[in-house]
Amino acid sequence: MSTTEHRLAVVTGASGGLGRALAVELARRGFDVAVAARSPERLAETGRRVEAEGRRAFVGVGDVTDWAFVSAWARTVVDQAGPPTVVVNNAGQFVTGSLVDQDPAALAGMLSVATVGAAFVVKAFLPAMLAKGSGHIVNVVSGAAAPGAAAHPRDTSTGYIVAKRALATLGHTLRLELRGRGIRVTNVYPVAFASATDLDDSDEAVRAAYGDRPVLSLRQVTDAVIRLLDPDRPVVDEVVLSAEPL
Numbered sequence: 299m300s301t302t303e304h305r306l307a308v309v310t311g312a313s314g315g316l317g318r319a320l321a322v323e324l325a326r327r328g329f330d331v332a333v334a335a336r337s338p339e340r341l342a343e344t345g346r347r348v349e350a351e352g353r354r355a356f357v358g359v360g361d362v363t364d365w366a367f368v369s370a371w372a373r374t375v376v377d378q379a380g381p382p383t384v385v386v387n388n389a390g391q392f393v394t395g396s397l398v399d400q401d402p403a404a405l406a407g408m409l410s411v412a413t414v415g416a417a418f419v420v421k422a423f424l425p426a427m428l429a430k431g432s433g434h435i436v437n438v439v440s441g442a443a444a445p446g447a448a449a450h451p452r453d454t455s456t457g458y459i460v461a462k463r464a465l466a467t468l469g470h471t472l473r474l475e476l477r478g479r480g481i482r483v484t485n486v487y488p489v490a491f492a493s494a495t496d497l498d499d500s501d502e503a504v505r506a507a508y509g510d511r512p513v514l515s516l517r518q519v520t521d522a523v524i525r526l527l528d529p530d531r532p533v534v535d536e537v538v539l540s541a542e543p544l
């Protein structure tokens with residue numbers, strides 16, 4: 299990747315977990331980063347970590363399913379920093395449980411963040427990317443919704459799987475809509491990863507939080523996503539990230 303061109307990354311769900319890890323790693327690689335999530339203090343901490351890497355942070359506190367918030371945040375970001383180089387739809391909610399037993403609010407939350415939220419974020423930033431004729435949209439889906447996945451490990455999680463399959467479909471369909479217009483769309487399907495370790499990538503931290511369960515470290519996932527962003531590499535439409543025991 300060229301390090302001289304101005305680059306801006308947009309990362310949703312960046313108040314912790316993978317979103318924060320990606321935001322900080324992208325800043326390390328020279329991107330200014332626009333981050334969004336609902337928790338002001340945790341998101342502000344991500345913004346500080348981005349700035350500690352010497353890059354600008356654009357912090358948008360709000361709900362990605364709220365068009366008034368998303369459109370105003372995107373306008374501010376594009377006015378101040380130009381079109382995004384990459385937009386990562388990472389915000390997500392996971393509440394395990396069968397459909398019949400699931401709390402309706404939890405079900406609605408999962409479905410709306412993955413569908414309405416992701417579509418709003420793309421819709422808000424796309425005009426600037428189309429005007430520039432380049433950009434990359436990355437959807438963080440889930441191994442549970444990967445092509446050919448029979449079931450989630452906790453295979454009663456119907457609401458989550460439906461939500462993530464809808465997100466994957468957004469990616470597939472956008473790829474058709476955007477064909478020939480310079481914008482890449484990649485669906486990433488990670489299996490379980492160590493989001494609770496908050497940037498501590500050590501094997502010890504991962505083991506302390508997850509025991510011997512096979513999980514990806516945050517670094518493995520962020521590295522895989524960042525490799526996808528290299529415009530000199532062939533386009534990758536779909537990528538499944540599997541975990542080996544650490």
Ligand SMILES: NC(=O)c1ccc[n+]([C@@H]2O[C@H](COP(=O)([O-])OP(=O)(O)OC[C@H]3O[C@@H](n4cnc5c(N)ncnc54)[C@H](OP(=O)(O)O)[C@@H]3O)[C@@H](O)[C@H]2O)c1
Pocket residue numbers: 310311312313314315316317334335336337338340360361362363388389390391392411415438439440441487488489490491492493
């Ligand atoms: N961890 C895993 O094993 C795993 C495996 C496969 C896929 N994934 C997917 O990978 C992504 C990141 O996972 P993670 O484990 O890092 O998740 P996480 O720690 O639970 O973080 C989720 C992020 O999404 C944000 N968010 C949730 N609802 C939102 C809304 N309505 N508007 C704005 N932001 C919202 C949360 O922030 P606020 O609460 O502050 O809004 C938080 O920053 C998710 O999409 C998840 O489904 C995770």
